[in-house]
Amino acid sequence: MNRGLLIVLSGPSGVGKGTVCAALRRKLPELTYSVSATTRSPRAGEIDGVNYFFKTREQFKDMIERDALLEHAEYVGNYYGTPRDFVEKTLSEGKDIILEIEVQGAVKVREKFPEGVLVFLLPPSLQQLKDRLTGRGTETQATIDHRLSVAVEEMNLLEHYDYAVVNDEIDAACRRIESIMIAEHCKRERFLHELFVELEGLREKQNIPER
Known part of the structure; x- marks a missing residue:
């Protein structure tokens, strides 16, 4: 059974990460x-292990000290992070796993988990990104301008990623990501170890001398 893939999907605010990931x-x-x-405390209807793994601050700090997180950050007084054990267990079962995360967190994942496949979701243009942020109608112009400024800085980190996908249309973006997953599963490196083990077993069973 081949090991699963860790797909890390990220991009600037307003690019549609959550929508594409859900689709x-x-x-x-x-x-x-x-x-x-x-x-943070569970909200109504949230289930531990499904929506989040809810931890005390002491438990979370212990995870940090044990290097049990692929990445973590503090936001509005609470810690958030990606547990390494959950990812490793899923991958070892041959299952693919997707992590939707902010750009800075994705770069940290790359440092600790180099075999992860990083996909950067891009807007068709900065103007369209601005239009999406403005269309929310929930933020001031100053906040929108700040988010655009941050988005430009985040796009400069594209070099840390393996792939870039333009989110011009949700279904099309999903098809591109699915194609990336298929291609990654077909990489020769994923078969070399298993093939080597099988060949060694066959060689020992049939007493075939090594070259």
């Missing part, structure tokens, strides 16, 4: 969603 999960129900750990 991809509907299209690929076997794709596991990476559940984050957090120190």
Whole structure:
């Protein structure tokens, strides 16, 4: 059984990460969603291990000290992070797992988990990104301008990613990501170890001398 893939999907605010991730999960129900750990309290209807792994601050700090997180950050007084054990267990079962995360967090994942496949979701243009942020109608112009400025800085980190996908249309973006997953599963490196083990076993069984 081949090891699963860790797909890390990220991009600037307003690019549609959550929408694309949700659509991809509907299209690929076997794709596991990476559940984050957090120190915030559960909201109504949230289930531990499904929506989040709910931790105390002491438990979360212990995870940091044990290097049990692929990445973590503090936001509005609470910690959030990606548990390494959950990701490793899922991958070892041969299941693909997707992690939807901010750009800075994705770069941290690359440092600790180099075999992860990083996909950067791009807007068709900066003007369209601005239009999407403005269309929300929930933020001031100053906040929108700040988010655009941050988006430009985040796009400069594109060099840390393996792939870039333009989110011009949700279904099309999903198809591109699915194609990336298929291609990654076909990489020769994923077969070399298993093939080597099988060949060694056959050689020992039939007493075939090494070259």
